[in-house]
Amino acid sequence: MIRDALLLQLGYNASLVAVGATLLGIAAGATGTFLFLRKRALVSDAISHATLPGVCLAFILMVALGGDGRNLLGLLTGSAISAWIGLLCLGWLVRHTRLAEDAAIGAVLSVFFGFGIVLLTVIQTMGSGRQAGLESFLLGSTAGMLWSDAIVITLGGALTLALLLVLRRPMTLVAFDPEYAAARGLPVHRIDLAMMGLVMAVTVVGLKIVGLILIVALLIIPAVTARFWTERSDRVVLLAGLLGGMSGYAGAAISASAPNLPTGPIIVLVSFVLFAASLLLAPGRGVLAAVLRHLRFQKRVHLRQGLLALAQGHLIYEPLTLRLLKRAGLARPDGVATDQGRARAAKALRDERRWQMIRSDQDYEAAAALYDGLRDIETVLTPDQITELDRAIGGPKGVVA
Amino acid sequence: MTGAEFVPLSLSPLLIGTLAAVACALPGNFLVLRRQALIGDAISHVVLPGIVVAFLVTGVISTWPMMAGAAGAAVLAVMLIEAIRRLGRIEPGAAMGVVFTSMFAAGVLLLEQSDTSTVHLDVEHALYGNLESLIWLDATGWASLLDLEALRGLPPELPRIAVTLIAVVLFTVVFWRPLKLSTFDEGFARTLGIRTNLLGLALVVTAAIAAVASFDAVGSIIVIAMFICPPAAARLMTNRLEHQVLWSVIFAVTAAVSGYVLAGYGPLWLGGQDAVSAAGMIATMSGLILAVAARFGPCRTRAGAPQQG
Numbered sequence: 001m002i003r004d005a006l007l008l009q010l011g012y013n014a015s016l017v018a019v020g021a022t023l024l025g026i027a028a029g030a031t032g033t034f035l036f037l038r039k040r041a042l043v044s045d046a047i048s049h050a051t052l053p054g055v056c057l058a059f060i061l062m063v064a065l066g067g068d069g070r071n072l073l074g075l076l077t078g079s080a081i082s083a084w085i086g087l088l089c090l091g092w093l094v095r096h097t098r099l100a101e102d103a104a105i106g107a108v109l110s111v112f113f114g115f116g117i118v119l120l121t122v123i124q125t126m127g128s129g130r131q132a133g134l135e136s137f138l139l140g141s142t143a144g145m146l147w148s149d150a151i152v153i154t155l156g157g158a159l160t161l162a163l164l165l166v167l168r169r170p171m172t173l174v175a176f177d178p179e180y181a182a183a184r185g186l187p188v189h190r191i192d193l194a195m196m197g198l199v200m201a202v203t204v205v206g207l208k209i210v211g212l213i214l215i216v217a218l219l220i221i222p223a224v225t226a227r228f229w230t231e232r233s234d235r236v237v238l239l240a241g242l243l244g245g246m247s248g249y250a251g252a253a254i255s256a257s258a259p260n261l262p263t264g265p266i267i268v269l270v271s272f273v274l275f276a277a278s279l280l281l282a283p284g285r286g287v288l289a290a291v292l293r294h295l296r297f298q299k300r301v302h303l304r305q306g307l308l309a310l311a312q313g314h315l316i317y318e319p320l321t322l323r324l325l326k327r328a329g330l331a332r333p334d335g336v337a338t339d340q341g342r343a344r345a346a347k348a349l350r351d352e353r354r355w356q357m358i359r360s361d362q363d364y365e366a367a368a369a370l371y372d373g374l375r376d377i378e379t380v381l382t383p384d385q386i387t388e389l390d391r392a393i394g395g396p397k398g399v400v401a
Numbered sequence: 402m403t404g405a406e407f408v409p410l411s412l413s414p415l416l417i418g419t420l421a422a423v424a425c426a427l428p429g430n431f432l433v434l435r436r437q438a439l440i441g442d443a444i445s446h447v448v449l450p451g452i453v454v455a456f457l458v459t460g461v462i463s464t465w466p467m468m469a470g471a472a473g474a475a476v477l478a479v480m481l482i483e484a485i486r487r488l489g490r491i492e493p494g495a496a497m498g499v500v501f502t503s504m505f506a507a508g509v510l511l512l513e514q515s516d517t518s519t520v521h522l523d524v525e526h527a528l529y530g531n532l533e534s535l536i537w538l539d540a541t542g543w544a545s546l547l548d549l550e551a552l553r554g555l556p557p558e559l560p561r562i563a564v565t566l567i568a569v570v571l572f573t574v575v576f577w578r579p580l581k582l583s584t585f586d587e588g589f590a591r592t593l594g595i596r597t598n599l600l601g602l603a604l605v606v607t608a609a610i611a612a613v614a615s616f617d618a619v620g621s622i623i624v625i626a627m628f629i630c631p632p633a634a635a636r637l638m639t640n641r642l643e644h645q646v647l648w649s650v651i652f653a654v655t656a657a658v659s660g661y662v663l664a665g666y667g668p669l670w671l672g673g674q675d676a677v678s679a680a681g682m683i684a685t686m687s688g689l690i691l692a693v694a695a696r697f698g699p700c701r702t703r704a705g706a707p708q709q710g
Contacts, residue, residue, distance in 0.1 A: 041495040042439055097695045098703040102494070103438040103633045107691055110442075110626035114684020117529050117622060118664070118677045125668075125675035138528070139509060213446075214509075217502030224495050260513045265506035272503040279489050287488050 014256035017142040020153045021209050021248035021267060025218060027157040028202045029244025030164055032219035033226065033237045034195050037175035042105055043090065043196065044219045048203045048212040049109040050086025051079035052116025055137055055207070056123055063126065072149050075137075076156075076204050083200045086112050087193075140211030140264035142252070149208055156205035160198055164237075171195050172233050209252075210264035217268040218244060225275040228282035247271035299324055300374050306330070308352060310337045311345035351377050354389050409540040411665065413559050414532045418623070418683060419657040420559075421615035424566040425627035426653035427573050428608040430646050433632040434584050439494070440479070440605055441628030443501040444612045445621035447478040450508030451613075457515055464557065468613050475609035478504055479602070530620025532661070532679040535559070558618040565614035572607045573646075576600065581642055620680045627653055630687035637698030652694075656687035 035041055058078025063069040086108045093104035120134060173181045174191045182188045199219060206215040226239035251267030280287050298320075306321040307330070316322050316335050325331035330341030337345055354377050358364035367380040377386065425441070432438050448471040455470025456462060478500050486496040539545065539554030546552070573580070583590035583597040590597050612624045635648035660683030665676045695701055 036495050039492050039494065041492070041498045042442075045439075045442065045498065093695060097637055097698075097701045099633050099636065099695075100433075100436050100438075102436050103433045103629055103636075106438045106442055106625060106629035107633055107688065110622060110629060110684050111688025111691070114622050114626055114681040114688070117681030118685055119681075121676075121678040121681065122668075125677070214502055214506055216498055217506065220495055220498035220502070224489070224491055224499055227491070228489065262509060262513050265509040265513075268502055268506035269510065272499070272506070275499060275503075279485065285490065290488075 013142075013145060014252070016147070016150045017145055017209070017256065017263060018249055018252040020145065020150050021142075021252035021263065022245045023154055023157040023248070024202070024206050024209055025222070025244035025246070025248025025267070025271075026241045027160045027164075027244075028206060028215070028218035029222035029226070030237050030241035031160060031198045031202050032244075033223040033233075033240040034164075034168075034171045034175055035199055035219060036223035036227070037172070037233060037236070038192075038195065040101070041220045041223075042102070042216075043087075044199050044203065045216045046086060046090055046105040046108040046112075047083050047196065047200050048215045049116075050112035051083045051203060051207060051212050052113055052137070053119055054078035054080065054082025054085075055134060056116055056119030057082065059123060059134055060119070060126070072146075072152055072208065075134075076152065076207065079137075079207060080200060080204045082112065083203060084197075087196050087200065091193075136211070137207050138211050138213060139262065140207070140209050140214065142209055142255075142263045145208065153205050153208065156201060160201045160205070161241075163194075163198055163201075167191070167194055167198075168234075168237065176233070210267055214264045214268050217271065218247070221268070221271040221275050222247065225271070225278045228278040228285045231284075243271065243274055247274060297374075303328065303330075304348060304374055307341075307345045307348035310341055311349035350390075350393070353393055354381075354386065357389050357392060408542055408545060409537050411661070412540070413537040413556050414535045414679065415658065415661050417535055417556070417558050417562055417618045418532055418661050418679065419654050420562045420566045421611075421619050421623065422627045422631070422653035422657040422683065422687075423650055424562065424569045424611040425608075425615055425624055426631040426649045427569050427646065428604060428611055429628040429632040430635065430642070430649050431580055431584050431604055432608060432628060433636060434642075435601075435604075437605075438629050438633075439497060441608060441612065442625050443478055443482065443497050444475045444605075444609050445616060445624045446501040447474045447504040447508075448613060448616050448621060450474050450504050450511065453508050453511045453515070457511065464561070464617065468617065471613040471616065472606075472609055474504065475613065476606065479605050479609075528620055528622055529678050529680045530616070530618060530623065532619050533665075533676065535618060562614050562618055565611055569607055569611050572603070576603070580604065584642075619683075622684050623680045626684035626687045627656075630684075630691045631656065634687075634691040634694035634698070637694040637701040640700050652687070652690050656690055657683050660684070660686040 032041070032044070035044060055075050055078055058075050059069045061078070062071060062074050067074075090101075090104050090108045093099050093107065094101050099107075123134060170181070170186055170191050171194070173184070173186065174188050174195075178188050181191070202219065203212070203215050206218060210218060222240040222244035223236065225243050226236045229239055230236055247267050247270045251270040252263055254270070255261040255263040255266040278286065281289075283289050302318070302321040302324050306316055306318075306325045309316050309321075310325070310331065316325070316331075322331065322333075322335060325341065326333060329338060330344055331337050355368075355371055358381070359368040359371060361368075364381075364385075370380050381389070429438070429441065432440055451471035451474025452467045453470075454474070455466045458470075459466045481500045481504075482493070482496045485491060485499060486493050489496070491499075535556040535558055537545075537551075537555055539551040541551070579590065579595045579600055582593065583595055583600050587597050608628065612621075612628070615624050615627070631649040631652035632645070634652050635645045638648045639645050661679050663686065664679040664682035667682075668675060668677055
C-alpha cells in the first residue's frame with residue numbers, strides 16, 4: 001500500500017496532494033533555513049497564527065459580496081494581508097518598545113489567533129454552515145483538494161523559490177552578520193522584511209495542506225536537520241529543501257495509504273523522524289559522533305596515563321586503564337608491562353620530559369601552546385628540534401632502587 | 402441583567418476566566434523578563450498530546466488523569482527542548498519549534514487514530530476551550546452563593562482553577578526574592594547559593610500547571626495570551642517588578658472581564674443574536690491593552706536607547 005502510494009498509484013487526489021506537499025516542503029525547507037540562520041525561527045509561529053483573521057475576514061467579505069466565500073485564492077490573499085499586518089506589529093513592538101522579540105512574537109501570535117477565533121464564531125453564526133471549510137485551515141485538509149488549489153500551491157511555491165534564488169546572497173549576509181551587512185550599505189531592515197515576506201508566502205501556500213499550526217514545523221525542522229550535515233550555508237539551504245521535499249512527499253504518500261492518517265501531522269512527523277535520525281547519526285555534530293569522539297578521547301587519556309604509570313613503576317588500579325593496556329598488548333593481566341609496553345612507556349615518559357622542556361623554554365612558545373597532555377610531540381616539533389631537546393635531557397638514567 | 406440570570410449563566414465562566422487569566426499572568430511576568438515567553442506557547446501546544454495519551458491510557462474523559470497527562474507532556478517537552486538544545490547545539494527558539502510542533506502533530510495523529518468520536522475531545526475544543534458552557538445550573542440568584550446545596554453544583558473547573566491560582570500565588574510569594582534575583586542577575590543569584598537551574602525548572606513547571614489547569618477550562622489560546630500580553634503590557638508601565646506584577650494582574654482581570662462581557666453581550670448590542678467566542682475575545686482584549694500600553698505606557702522604551710523615528 002505504501003509502495004503504491006510512494007509511486008503515486010493511489011489515484012488522482014493522492015497524487016495531486018503528494019506533488020503539492022513535495023513542492024511545499026521544498027519551498028518551506030529552503031526558506032526556513034534563512035529564518036533559522038537568522039535565529040528567528042519562531043517568528044514563523046507568529047506569522048502563521050496571524051493568518052487566521054485574514055482568512056475569516058476574506059470569507060466574510062466574499063460572502064458579503066455575494067460570492068461563495070471559499071475561493072482559495074481569495075482566502076489566501078486575506079491570510080497574506082493579515083499575516084503582513086501581524087509582521088508589522090511584531091516589528092513595531094520590537095523596535096519601538098522595550099519588549100524582547102519572544103514576547104512580541106507571543107503577543108502577536110495569541111492576539112491575532114484569538115481575534116481569528118472570534119471571527120470564526122461570527123462566521124458560525126452567519127448560518128449556512130459554510131464555515132466547515134475554514135476550520136480546516138487550522139490543521140490543513142487535503143481530502144477535497146482541487147486541481148486549481150494545486151495550481152495555486154505550485155505557482156506560489158515556485159515563485160517563492162525564484163525569489164529565494166534572487167535574494168539568497170543578501171539574506172545569507174544579513175543572517176550571519178547584520179552589522180557588516182549594514183556597513184556594506186545593504187538595507188538590512190528591508191532584507192529582513194523580504195525574508196519574512198517569503199516565510200509568509202510559504203505559510204500562506206501551506207495553509208491548505210498542513211494548516212497554520214503545523215506549517216511552522218515545515219519551516220523549522222528541515223533547516224535544523226540540514227544544519228547537522230554541513231557547515232556551508234548554501235548546502236544547508238539545498239539540503240533543507242531536499243529534506244523538506246522528502247518529508248512532504250513521504251508524508252503525503254503515507255497519509256494516503258491508510259484511513260485516519262491526516263496529511264499535515266504525518267508530514268511533520270516524517271520530518272521529525274529525519275531530524276531525530278540526523279541528531280543521532282550525523283557526522284560531526286551528531287550525538288553518536290560526539291559519543292564516539294568522547295570514547296576515543298577517553299581511551300587516549302587512559303592509555304597515556306597508564307603508560308606513564310608503567311614507566312614510573314606505579315601500580316595501576318583503574319580497571320579501564322588496565323583493560324585498555326591489556327588489549328593493546330602493553331601489559332599483562334596482573335598489571336606488569338610487557339616488553340612492548342615497557343618500550344612504549346619509556347617513550348611516553350621521555351615525551352613528557354620533552355614537553356616539560358619546551359614548555360619552560362621561551363623559544364618553543366608556539367609549540368608549547370599546543371600542549372594538551374595527549375598530543376604526540378612529533379606533530380609539533382621537527383626531528384632536528386627533538387634531537388636537540390634529547391641532547392639537553394641526556395641519556396637514560398638508572399632507576400633508584 | 403438580574404441576579405437570577407447573571408449568577409447561573411455568567412458568574413462562573415467569568416470567575417473561571419478571570420482566575421485562569423491571573424494564574425497564567427503571574428508566572429508570565431517572570432517568563433517575559435527571562436525571555437522565555439514562548440515556553441508558554443510551547444506548553445500550550447504539547448498539552449494536546451498529553452491529554453490524548455491520558456485518554457488512551459485510561460479510556461475515560463476524567464479530569465485528573467488528563468491533567469497529569471498534560472503536565473507530564475509539558476515537562477517532557479521542556480526536557481526534550483533542553484536536550485535537543487544541548488545535544489544538537491541548536492538555538493533555543495528552533496529547538497522549541499522542533500519539539501512543540503512535532504508533539505502537537507503526534508497529538509493530532511493519535512486523536513485521529515483513536516476512537517474519540519463518542520467523547521468530547523477534539524482539536525478545536527483544545528484550542529478555544531468551552532468557557533461559555535461552564536454554567537452553574539443550580540443557582541437561582543445571588544442568594545445561591547450562600548446555599549450549600551447549590552454551591553455543590555458549581556462547575557468543578559472553578560474550584561480547580563482557584564486551587565491552582567492559590568498554588569501559583571504561593572509559589573510566587575514564597576520564592577519572590579530568589580525568583581527576582583535569578584531573573585535579573587542569574588550569576589549573582591548563583592553566587593548567593595540559589596539553585597538557579599532548579600528554580601528555573603520550578604518556574605516552568607508552575608507555568609505548566611497554570612497552563613494545564615486553565616487550558617482545561619478556557620482553551621490554549623487564552624493561556625498563551627495571558628502568559629504574555631498582560632505581563633508585557635505591565636512591563637511597559639513600570640520599572641519595578643512589584644508594580645509590574647500588580648499591573649499584570651490588573652490587566653489580566655480587565656482583559657478577562659471585558660473580553661467575556663464583550664463576547665457575550667457585544668454582538669447583542671450590535672444587533673446580532675449569538676455570542677462570539679469568549680476565549681478569543683479575551684485574547685483580543687489583552688492585545689488591545691498591550692497595544693495601548695505600547696503606545697502610551699510611561700516606560701515603553703528601552704532605558705537609554707536612542708529614540709527612533
